[in-house]
Amino acid sequence: MLFTTLSFWGFFAIVGLAYVLLSHKAQNRMLLVASYIFYGAWDWRFLSLILLSTLVDYFVGLAMERETRETRRKRLLYVSLACNLGMLAVFKYLGFFVDSFAGLLAGFGYEADIFTLSIVLPVGISFYTFQTLSYTIDIYRKELKPTDDFLDFALFVAFFPQLVAGPIERARNLLPNIAKPRILSWEALSRGVVLVLIGLIKKVVIADAIGPSVDAVYSSPDPTRLDIVFATWLFAIQIYCDFSGYTDIARGVAKMLGFSLMRNFAQPYFAADPQEFWRRWHISLSTWLRDYLYISLGGNRGGPTKTYRNLMATMTLGGLWHGAAWNFVLWGIYQGALLSIHRALTGRNGHSGEGTNRTFWSWLKRAFAIAAFFQIVCYGWLLFRATSFSQISDFTGKLLGLSAAPMGLTMPMPPFPALLGMVFLFVWDMFTERTGNVRFYSGWPLVSRAALWACMIYLFAFGATTTTSSFIYFQF
Incomplete structure (x- = not known):
């Protein structure tokens, strides 16, 4: 039973009725x-x-x-x-x-x-x-x-x-x-509904709709350089919307039942360095790896060499956790290397520049850092999404100009509702990031909140695809 199917919501309606x-x-x-x-x-x-x-x-x-x-x-x-x-x-x-x-x-x-x-x-x-x-x-x-x-x-x-x-x-x-x-309340019910709705927009309107464009490039025998760039950017959005969409729906359903599940994503693409990224991406796994693997291996005790060894081992095994394939291991090694290099350059308590109290120029500097680091993250997603080492080698060579590749953009473009959904999600995450509050809308006047909910419902109804795919992380 997928969260995006009527069978699940029929199941949940029966569960909810019995529950009360x-x-x-x-x-x-x-x-x-x-x-x-x-x-x-x-x-x-x-x-x-x-x-x-x-x-x-x-x-x-x-x-x-x-x-x-x-x-x-x-x-x-x-x-x-x-x-x-x-x-x-x-x-x-x-x-x-x-x-x-x-x-x-x-x-x-x-x-x-x-x-x-x-x-x-x-x-x-x-x-x-x-x-x-x-x-x-x-x-x-x-x-x-x-x-x-x-x-x-x-x-x-x-x-x-x-x-x-x-x-x-x-x-x-x-x-x-x-x-x-557990105490059931209208407030918890409304918070749960909003979480479910934003999760469905992420999954159905965005992730499922842009998936075919990504698949077209990663299954092509000879994609262009721009195809690879845009498909990898889109995959970064797809995997974020797919996985965080599942988490949002899970948290929303649990909230309606009176449970509070932990937040698993905190605007990860607003990170400016690898340490910050892993404080924002798949938080439940990154903290699990830190508490039960990295610390058990020795953590940062024993000097820099052992610290780097422990980081590499933790992230390599974290990559393997994602799937039984060597590209996941390579992705884990890549993430471990990023964390080790960042630690070597910034020290144990490297500051990422998070926070809201800064000047215009510091905001601008952070914006450039976020944009640059996003490209580094996206190359990691190329390793993650690739179907073979030969594809990794081919795509990397084309991106770096080491092998000949046409520059034109030939990939099929995502449908308009998906593009509209991405704009909506960017604004939503910007409000969340700027206010530091996942419920930034809670203090708005009733008319403004009603307009937001109506916009979300319309976007979901307008952008919902006729077919839905399984969540990407189900395979892990």
């Missing part, structure tokens, strides 16, 4: 059943994986809390790590590494007769395994007390709005929201 009629505990049990139905609609067989992760981490958490001996607590943590990372390894990476090994042998002249299973990637597995891992790691670090309510924990793992593409919630944030009665 039930008591707190009954709400939680109903949401758990609804979450399993939601996930089972993709492929009911993979419910066993969620259930396995839930059972293991629930009992590991309770056992770690009772255990006083450090060696046994560590062994229990290893059980959680082996279960969750083992599922990821088998279902997401086994075929990739086996195929890569066979290719390596072939490069040395050995024909490897290797048998591999055709394994279907369970949707959302990267998200919910990281979510449950944060629970057991926090308990091991004695930063969190485990819950003794199995069904509440099961709802934390499988909560349907953010189950398949995040945000990756922490137990200390979401579990208290599950355990305590």
Whole structure:
């Protein structure tokens, strides 16, 4: 059930009606059943994986809390790590590494007769395994007390709005929201509706509409230089609108039910350097990698060399998290290199120039820095979107003028509603950035707010495509 289909909104209408009629505990049990139905609609067989992760981490958490001996607590943590990372390894990476090994042998002249299973990637597995891992790691670090309510924990793992593409919630944030009665209000309902509407505009009006233009260039055997430039700019917009659109809808649906999910994007293309970008892009993943991988590797302790090593390792593994393909690994290496170079140039506490209290010239300087850094980000998206190393080499050579390429623009242009949607989103993000308030419109007069809502509804109705595609991050 995609958020952009009538089947989901019919499902949510039934859930919402039952929700307002039930008591707190009954709400939680109903949401758990609804979450399993939601996930089972993709492929009911993979419910066993969620259930396995839930059972293991629930009992590991309770056992770690009772255990006083450090060696046994560590062994229990290893059980959680082996279960969750083992599922990821088998279902997401086994075929990739086996195929890569066979290719390596072939490069040395050995024909490897290797048998591999055709394994279907369970949707959302990267998200919910990281979510449950944060629970057991926090308990091991004695930063969190485990819950003794199995069904509440099961709802934390499988909560349907953010189950398949995040945000990756922490137990200390979401579990208290599950355990305590939630207060429903018209304010929360209206905030949820606005989030859903802006998310649908991002996904349906913009991302789905510009996707064919991007695909046309990245599937072309010989695109022009301008085609590559414009397609990569458009892909940067597509992936932002697609992923942040999912998050907005998930947060909006949760808000209507009385839950508060973390913000996952904060105008990332207004970043002026790589450190700032990763404070704004996929915040739940970047903070997860920082707290559970980068710090565990040693963080910035041990001098610059070890810091750069830890940054590179963290971002490389972060790239691999996105998918079982070498271009994702290369993208992770690229991001790690950017962070390392930025740290080497600016130091540990490099200042990015964020904030609103600055002169006209400092604003202008920051605008140039943002525009320049956006090009650096876009080259990273070229690595991310490319279908092969040969395409990366070909596109890079054309962009740098190292290989001959015509200059004309031949790619199909996005439809007018998508262009209008991009203008609307830019203005929306500008208001959010300038005010530092995601609800910048809340203080407006009622007439102005009504006009804004009417504009959003009209844009969605005017720009909605007849067909919609799956969210890009479902494959991760």
